[in-house]
Amino acid sequence: MIISIDAASGLAIYDQIVRQIKFAIASEVLLPGELIPSVREMAKQTAVNPNTVSRAYRELQSEGILDIVRGTGLQVTTGAVRKCRKDRQGLIQERLRAVLKEAQQSQLEVDEIRQLIDSELARLNGKGTAE
Amino acid sequence: MIISIDAASGLAIYDQIVRQIKFAIASEVLLPGELIPSVREMAKQTAVNPNTVSRAYRELQSEGILDIVRGTGLQVTTGAVRKCRKDRQGLIQERLRAVLKEAQQSQLEVDEIRQLIDSELARLNGKGTAE
Amino acid sequence: MIISIDAASGLAIYDQIVRQIKFAIASEVLLPGELIPSVREMAKQTAVNPNTVSRAYRELQSEGILDIVRGTGLQVTTGAVRKCRKDRQGLIQERLRAVLKEAQQSQLEVDEIRQLIDSELARLNGKGTAE
Amino acid sequence: MIISIDAASGLAIYDQIVRQIKFAIASEVLLPGELIPSVREMAKQTAVNPNTVSRAYRELQSEGILDIVRGTGLQVTTGAVRKCRKDRQGLIQERLRAVLKEAQQSQLEVDEIRQLIDSELARLNGKGTAE
DNA sequence: GTGGTCTAGACCACC
DNA sequence: GTGGTCTAGACCACG
Structure with missing residues (x-):
C-alpha cells in the first residue's frame, strides 16, 4: 500500500x-x-x-x-x-460536489467545465498508463 | 451579486x-x-x-x-x-485536478467517477433551473 | 466548572x-x-x-x-x-463493576467489602460536607 | 487457582x-x-x-x-x-476509593450510586453462585 | 482572542 | 519491536 x-x-x-x-x-x-x-x-x-x-x-x-x-x-x-466501501463514494462525492458547485458559480460555460474535466481525466489516465 | x-x-x-x-x-x-x-x-x-x-x-x-x-x-x-478572467479557469482547474486525482486513487471505476460527475452536474443544473 | x-x-x-x-x-x-x-x-x-x-x-x-x-x-x-446523561451511569457502572469484581475475586468477605464501601462513602461525604 | x-x-x-x-x-x-x-x-x-x-x-x-x-x-x-493479606485490603480500597470519588463527582445521587453498587454485587453473587 | 495542525522528543505498557 | 500518552513549542486560520 x-x-x-x-x-x-x-x-x-x-x-x-x-x-x-x-x-x-x-x-x-x-x-x-x-x-x-x-x-x-x-x-x-x-x-x-x-x-x-x-x-x-x-x-x-x-x-x-x-x-x-x-x-x-x-x-x-x-x-x-x-464500511469503507460505503464511505468511499460519499467522501469523493462530497468533494466533487463542492468543486462543481464552485465551477458553476464561476459562470464558466458548462462546456468549458466538461472540457476541463475531460482534459484532467485524460491527463490522469495518461499518467497512470505511462508509469 | x-x-x-x-x-x-x-x-x-x-x-x-x-x-x-x-x-x-x-x-x-x-x-x-x-x-x-x-x-x-x-x-x-x-x-x-x-x-x-x-x-x-x-x-x-x-x-x-x-x-x-x-x-x-x-x-x-x-x-x-x-486578471479575474485569467485566474478563473486556473482556480477551478486546480481544485478539480485534486479531486479527480483522489477519485482515481480511490480505485473507483472510471465509469463510476463519470457517473458521479454527471449526477452532480445534473443536480446543480436542476437546482439552478428550479430557483 | x-x-x-x-x-x-x-x-x-x-x-x-x-x-x-x-x-x-x-x-x-x-x-x-x-x-x-x-x-x-x-x-x-x-x-x-x-x-x-x-x-x-x-x-x-x-x-x-x-x-x-x-x-x-x-x-x-x-x-x-x-447523551451525557445516558453515558454517565454507564461510565460509572463500568468502572464500579470492574472494581467489585476484583474485590470479590480477592475473596474478601462480602461484609468486609460492604464495610469498605460504607467507610469510603462516609469519608467522601464527610469531606464534601466539611468543605 | x-x-x-x-x-x-x-x-x-x-x-x-x-x-x-x-x-x-x-x-x-x-x-x-x-x-x-x-x-x-x-x-x-x-x-x-x-x-x-x-x-x-x-x-x-x-x-x-x-x-x-x-x-x-x-x-x-x-x-x-x-504480606498479601496486608496488601489485599489496601489494593481494593485504593481502587474503590477512586471509583466512588468519581461517582460522587458525577453528581449522581447517593441513592443511585448505592443502587448501582447493590445491583452489581447482586449480579456478581448471582453469577458466582450459578457457576 | 479562539481552535487546528504539525513537529520533535520523551516515557510507558505490552509482545 | 508495537501503539499510547504526554509535553513543549511552532505556525495557521478565523473573529
Whole structure:
C-alpha cells in the first residue's frame, strides 16, 4: 500500500492518511485481519511525524475500521470493508460536489467545465498508463 | 451579486468570498468602477463576521482587484476583469485536478467517477433551473 | 466548572477531562449553547499541556457533545445533555463493576467489602460536607 | 487457582495477574511452598503472551512473594501470606476509593450510586453462585 | 482572542 | 519491536 501525502494541498495530513487507508480497504488492497504498516514505518515512508500518523490511526480506530492487537500492531477489522466501501463514494462525492458547485458559480460555460474535466481525466489516465 | 458561504465545507470563509468575487468580476456581474457591497452589508448578507469580510476585501485590494475610494467604499479596478478572467479557469482547474486525482486513487471505476460527475452536474443544473 | 486531574490515577489525563465534562453536562453544570473554557484556560487551570486538553475536546466533538464556533470557542450541543446523561451511569457502572469484581475475586468477605464501601462513602461525604 | 483476564478493561494485563495471584495467596488458595503454574501453562490458560506472564512473575519475585526453585519453577514464599493479606485490603480500597470519588463527582445521587453498587454485587453473587 | 495542525522528543505498557 | 500518552513549542486560520 502506497500513501502519498501532498503537504501543499491544504488538506490535513492526518486526513489524507485516513482517506487513503479507507480507499485501500475499500478496494481490498488492505484486507481484514491484515496488520497495517506500523506508526513508525508509515511515518518514515511518508516523511511525516509519527504523532500525525498516530492521530490518523486513532481516528480509524474510533470509527471501528482498525483494531489494536496489543504489542503487535493495528489490524483491519472484519466490518471495515463494507464500511469503507460505503464511505468511499460519499467522501469523493462530497468533494466533487463542492468543486462543481464552485465551477458553476464561476459562470464558466458548462462546456468549458466538461472540457476541463475531460482534459484532467485524460491527463490522469495518461499518467497512470505511462508509469 | 450573490455570495453563498458554506461554513461546513472546511474551506476558509474569507477565501470563499475572495473567489466568488473574482468569479463575479470575471463574468461581469460586477463591473469595473462599480462599488462592491460594504463590509457591513456583505457581513449581514452572508452571516459572516465583518472581520472575515474585511480580510477578504484586503486580499482583493492587495491583488489590485479592488481599489479604495476614500470615504465611499471599494470599487472594482479597470484591470480587474482581465486578471479575474485569467485566474478563473486556473482556480477551478486546480481544485478539480485534486479531486479527480483522489477519485482515481480511490480505485473507483472510471465509469463510476463519470457517473458521479454527471449526477452532480445534473443536480446543480436542476437546482439552478428550479430557483 | 472545576476539573480535577489526578496524574497518578493511571487513567489517561485526556480521558479524565472527557469524563468530567460529560458529568458536568449531565448534571447541567454546563448548559447547551454555553461555551466551555478555552483550551488554553483549561490547560492553565488543570496544569496540563494544551495539546492534551485539545485532544479531550476533539474527542467530545467527535461524539457530537461539543460544537465548534469558529474563532469563538467550543459550545455544548443541544443533544449533549441527553447523551451525557445516558453515558454517565454507564461510565460509572463500568468502572464500579470492574472494581467489585476484583474485590470479590480477592475473596474478601462480602461484609468486609460492604464495610469498605460504607467507610469510603462516609469519608467522601464527610469531606464534601466539611468543605 | 483461576486467573481471569479482562483485556478490554484497560488495566495492565501483567498487573491483573499480579493482583490475582496476591489475592489467591491471601485467601490461601495458593499455599506457601506450592509451585505456581509455569509461565507457559499460565499463558495458555489465560490466553496471554508468555512474556506478559513472565513479567508478572518477575514482579512478584521482586516483592519477595515468589521464590525461584532452580529447574523446577516458582514457589510461594513462607512470608507471602502475611504480606498479601496486608496488601489485599489496601489494593481494593485504593481502587474503590477512586471509583466512588468519581461517582460522587458525577453528581449522581447517593441513592443511585448505592443502587448501582447493590445491583452489581447482586449480579456478581448471582453469577458466582450459578457457576 | 479562539481552535487546528504539525513537529520533535520523551516515557510507558505490552509482545 | 508495537501503539499510547504526554509535553513543549511552532505556525495557521478565523473573529
